[in-house]
Every structure is written in C-alpha cells, then in structure tokens.
Amino acid sequence: MNKKKYTVALAGNPNTGKSTLFNVLTGLRQHTGNWPGKTVIHAEGFFTYKNEEYQIIDLPGTYSLYSNSADEEVARDFIIFGKPDVTLVVLDATALERNLNLALQVLEMTDRVIVCLNLMDEARKKGMIIDTANLSKKLGVPVVPLAARNKEGIEELLETIARMVHGEIKTTPLAVSYSRAIEEKITKLLPLVKEVVGEEYPARWVALRLLDGDTSLLHALQHHRHHFFREGSAHACHCAKSI
Incomplete structure (x- = not known):
C-alpha cells in the first residue's frame, strides 16, 4: 500500500525569508520550472519527517491574492484549487503590520494554515518582543517563531505540520468583518x-x-x-x- 504524500504550500510577501525556509526544508530535493501556461517560476521540493513524505510548493512571493498579476493568480489558484494539506504563511517578524494583510487573505481561503513568524533573530536585535501565543489565539491558527537561516524553530514547525495533516490541530481562522x-x-x-x-x-x-x-x-x-x-x-x- 502506497503511503500518502502530503502537500504543503508556502506563501508570503517578498523578502520574508520564504525561499530560505524552502531551501532549509528541502535541501537538494527540489526543482524549478514554469507554471503551466505561465511565465511564473514554479519551485517544488520534497522532505521527509517521521517517515512520511511531503511535497512543498513555493508559491510566488506576493503582497496580496487579489489576482492583479500573474504571480498573484498562480498563488491564489494553487491555494484554492490545489487544496494543499497545509498552507504555510511566512511573515517578517520585524514588519508584522505590513505582512499580516496576506495572512488574513489566506485565512479567508483555507483553515489549514500555519503562520511562520520568520526573522525572529532580526526582531530580537531590534528589541522587539512578540507574543506569539496571543497572536495565535487572535488569528485562530498555529504561529511558529522561526529564524530559518539559522534553522531555529524548524523542528517545531515540522511537528506542527505533521500534527495538522493528521487532524490533531483544529483551527478557527479569524474572520475579517467588513463594513x-x-x-x-x-x-x-x-x-x-x-x-x-x-x-x-x-x-x-x-x-x-x-x-x-x-x-x-x-x-x-x-x-x-x-x-x-x-x-x-x-x-x-x-x-x-x-x-
């Protein structure tokens, strides 16, 4: 009997360390090409955790998912139609206010989300203290602090991914209220x-x-x-x- 291979989408603004996290998770087990019918780069990799296989898709870095560009359409369509088992949203811990906009958009699209609070080492250097537990409570999904380039928080992230794909984590994503x-x-x-x-x-x-x-x-x-x-x-x- 073939083992199930889980799919993980990796979303985030440009310059949040998203590609660094992708490289840390996949190592040399990755390849790139173009999305079908698009000039947008398609990056795909694989990793194993606790004897289970994961495919990770590095979505184009975008500031929104409003389909104002080919990059945004690709990222939006994969989350909606690709139905990944988990979507990781990578945020820059030093610029949360700007980065949270994308996270909130993803939360409207799927409830299988883990927020990766990256560049925590830079945040500490700036004297910033982030209450990740409270942020997780407000967003209604797990928030994992990371410094991907130092491999800080990677084990916790992998464990959180595994627990989510096995249904051990129940989320209640924040619903944005409009006018x-x-x-x-x-x-x-x-x-x-x-x-x-x-x-x-x-x-x-x-x-x-x-x-x-x-x-x-x-x-x-x-x-x-x-x-x-x-x-x-x-x-x-x-x-x-x-x-």
Missing part, C-alpha cells in the same frame, strides 16, 4: 454562491471576490469545474454586479 454595506451584500450573495460551488470552495471568499469584480476568478472556477458550472457562475457574477 455593514459589504456584509449585507455578502449575505445576499452567499446563498447563490453556495448553490453553485457547494462545499468545494470557501463560499464567503468567492462572494467577496465576485463583489470585487474579480473576473479572473470566474474564469478559473469555470476551468476547474464541469461545463454546467458556467451558467451558474455567470449568473452569480451578474447578481454580484447588481447588488
């Missing part, structure tokens, strides 16, 4: 979105993207679903514009 007007529109659109996407995709997040006029998501949804989905998704998009 009253936006929340009312989401409420109106949600039933139709759920009718179209069912439980396969995060309905609230899809509704938000449709309200924002994200046509690239509509095309991606149509591509990943059967032809009958086209009519329903187009109707949902039309309703979003009219709300």
Whole structure:
C-alpha cells in the first residue's frame, strides 16, 4: 500500500525569508520550472519527517491574492484549487503590520494554515518582543517563531505540520468583518454562491471576490469545474454586479 504524500504550500510577501525556509526544508530535493501556461517560476521540493513524505510548493512571493498579476493568480489558484494539506504563511517578524494583510487573505481561503513568524533573530536585535501565543489565539491558527537561516524553530514547525495533516490541530481562522454595506451584500450573495460551488470552495471568499469584480476568478472556477458550472457562475457574477 502506497503511503500518502502530503502537500504543503508556502506563501508570503517578498523578502520574508520564504525561499530560505524552502531551501532549509528541502535541501537538494527540489526543482524549478514554469507554471503551466505561465511565465511564473514554479519551485517544488520534497522532505521527509517521521517517515512520511511531503511535497512543498513555493508559491510566488506576493503582497496580496487579489489576482492583479500573474504571480498573484498562480498563488491564489494553487491555494484554492490545489487544496494543499497545509498552507504555510511566512511573515517578517520585524514588519508584522505590513505582512499580516496576506495572512488574513489566506485565512479567508483555507483553515489549514500555519503562520511562520520568520526573522525572529532580526526582531530580537531590534528589541522587539512578540507574543506569539496571543497572536495565535487572535488569528485562530498555529504561529511558529522561526529564524530559518539559522534553522531555529524548524523542528517545531515540522511537528506542527505533521500534527495538522493528521487532524490533531483544529483551527478557527479569524474572520475579517467588513463594513455593514459589504456584509449585507455578502449575505445576499452567499446563498447563490453556495448553490453553485457547494462545499468545494470557501463560499464567503468567492462572494467577496465576485463583489470585487474579480473576473479572473470566474474564469478559473469555470476551468476547474464541469461545463454546467458556467451558467451558474455567470449568473452569480451578474447578481454580484447588481447588488
């Protein structure tokens, strides 16, 4: 009987040490190419922990997942359609306010998230103290402090990944509350979105993207679903514009 190979996505802003973490986890067991139909680099690697195999996909470094660029579309689509067993969101501990924006977007897309608080060595040099336990409580997902280039925190991260893929960690991701007007529109659109996407995709997040006029998501949804989905998704998009 073949062992299950778990898939891990690695997301984060540029310059957070994401590639360093990828290299530390995979060593020489990695290769690069292009994403299908894109000029965006695809980096993929493998690692073993407690006799179990993991495939890790290093997503393009982005500041958001709003599909404003090919990099953002690739990262968004892999999290939504690739359905990784775990998504690691790498944050720069010295610039949390800027980095948390991406983390919150990922939390709207999946509940299988571990926040990697990297560059903790730099934060300490600057006299910064971060209450990781409280941050974890507020975000509703594990937060692991790291200094990837020194391999600090790697063992804790690997153990946290293993526990999450085996269902030993239950998360309650922070749900961002928007203005009253936006929340009312989401409420109106949600039933139709759920009718179209069912439980396969995060309905609230899809509704938000449709309200924002994200046509690239509509095309991606149509591509990943059967032809009958086209009519329903187009109707949902039309309703979003009219709300």
